[in-house]
Amino acid sequence: MAATSEKQNTTKPPPSPSPLRNSKFCQPNMRILISGGAGFIGSHLVDKLMENEKNEVVVADNYFTGSKENLKKWIGHPRFELIRHDVTEPLLIEVDRIYHLACPASPIFYKYNPVKTIKTNVIGTLNMLGLAKRVGARILLTSTSEVYGDPLIHPQPESYWGNVNPIGVRSCYDEGKRVAETLMFDYHRQHGIEIRIARIFNTYGPRMNIDDGRVVSNFIAQALRGEALTVQKPGTQTRSFCYVSDMVDGLIRLMEGNDTGPINIGNPGEFTMVELAETVKELINPSIEIKMVENTPDDPRQRKPDISKAKEVLGWEPKVKLREGLPLMEEDFRLRLNVPRN
Numbered sequence: 001m002a003a004t005s006e007k008q009n010t011t012k013p014p015p016s017p018s019p020l021r022n023s024k025f026c027q028p029n030m031r032i033l034i035s036g037g038a039g040f041i042g043s044h045l046v047d048k049l050m051e052n053e054k055n056e057v058v059v060a061d062n063y064f065t066g067s068k069e070n071l072k073k074w075i076g077h078p079r080f081e082l083i084r085h086d087v088t089e090p091l092l093i094e095v096d097r098i099y100h101l102a103c104p105a106s107p108i109f110y111k112y113n114p115v116k117t118i119k120t121n122v123i124g125t126l127n128m129l130g131l132a133k134r135v136g137a138r139i140l141l142t143s144t145s146e147v148y149g150d151p152l153i154h155p156q157p158e159s160y161w162g163n164v165n166p167i168g169v170r171s172c173y174d175e176g177k178r179v180a181e182t183l184m185f186d187y188h189r190q191h192g193i194e195i196r197i198a199r200i201f202n203t204y205g206p207r208m209n210i211d212d213g214r215v216v217s218n219f220i221a222q223a224l225r226g227e228a229l230t231v232q233k234p235g236t237q238t239r240s241f242c243y244v245s246d247m248v249d250g251l252i253r254l255m256e257g258n259d260t261g262p263i264n265i266g267n268p269g270e271f272t273m274v275e276l277a278e279t280v281k282e283l284i285n286p287s288i289e290i291k292m293v294e295n296t297p298d299d300p301r302q303r304k305p306d307i308s309k310a311k312e313v314l315g316w317e318p319k320v321k322l323r324e325g326l327p328l329m330e331e332d333f334r335l336r337l338n339v340p341r342n
């Protein structure tokens with residue numbers, strides 16, 4: 001008997017959040033939850049989704065790394081709602097879509113309280129999946145390129161299983177996101193939940209926290225303050241940087257497309273950290289120094305997305321080159337650091 005009802009569960013379409021969704025006479029808006037919507041990528045996603053008048057956007061954020069400041073233009077808007085909420089606690093609301101972004105993403109912040117980071121990834125994702133199951137919502141998880149660890153295959157396709165240290169200082173994040181991906185697929189297979197998984201590669205743009213600790217924000221803030229750019233050794237390690245508007249475009253395409261993923265969303269332009277420092281120096285402050293400093297354990301030596309799948313399945317590829325995106329971020333940092341252009 002139990003086996004039969006379990007089998008039925010996998011074939012049954014997920015429940016509709018409300019009878020109104022199927023009504024001929026009422027055309028309700030699409031209600032979208034964004035966990036972590038007050039953060040850097042989340043707030044840009046809010047801006048884009050709010051452009052569509054058929055969308056109602058609900059943000060749940062605990063403000064650990066996000067801030068109300070990022071959403072100030074929407075506070076009070078009739079189609080927008082902001083809830084102070086930590087995803088490690090259950091949330092009961094009716095929504096059609098869930099973008100599950102909540103988790104500190106900068107290594108400094110996710111390593112600050114690793115137990116909390118893993119709880120956010122595991123219990124937070126369970127709670128969001130529980131909500132998706134109850135109300136029949138489609139859920140997108142923002143996973144990470146860190147699931148590939150220190151990759152031995154380059155560039156990284158989605159089929160690569162990764163090279164991750166399970167007991168290292170980064171594992172609260174990379175193993176946490178790997179478990180989150182597992183949970184997504186288990187809920188999909190076991191309960192028929194509609195899932196989407198994006199593997200986000202390094203992303204930059206306006207609204208990154210000034211003291212976020214990640215490399216692009218560090219270098220821009222240092223260049224504007226006239227401080228030396230701190231390249232962590234050896235400086236030959238590579239990353240590929242995606243501008244935030246391209247990232248948001250990729251996430252929305254993935255959510256509204258038909259493929260579960262995982263799909264890499266990132267810019268394949270690859271730079272060493274020395275090259276990045278030289279570019280920031282040239283564009284923002286040619287008189288500053290570049291200094292080599294100690295690195296942290298398990299820093300991946302190379303990272304570049306293979307985006308063939310995103311191109312084929314989503315018709316997506318990034319448009320903004322690093323040399324175009326850096327000045328846009330510089331403008332925002334100048335305003336916030338109060339360093340006007342001479």
Ligand SMILES: O=c1ccn([C@@H]2O[C@H](COP(=O)(O)OP(=O)(O)O[C@H]3OC[C@@H](O)[C@H](O)[C@H]3O)[C@@H](O)[C@H]2O)c(=O)[nH]1
Nearest residue numbers: 105107144145201202214215218230231232237273299
């Ligand atoms: O001041 C700095 C900061 C960082 N770095 C180097 O820059 C590289 C990138 O470091 P970041 O801290 O920006 O980001 P990481 O690539 O380590 O992690 C990121 O990966 C992808 C996302 O999921 C996350 O946002 C984040 O975890 C590293 O090699 C690091 O050693 C510097 O050279 N100088």
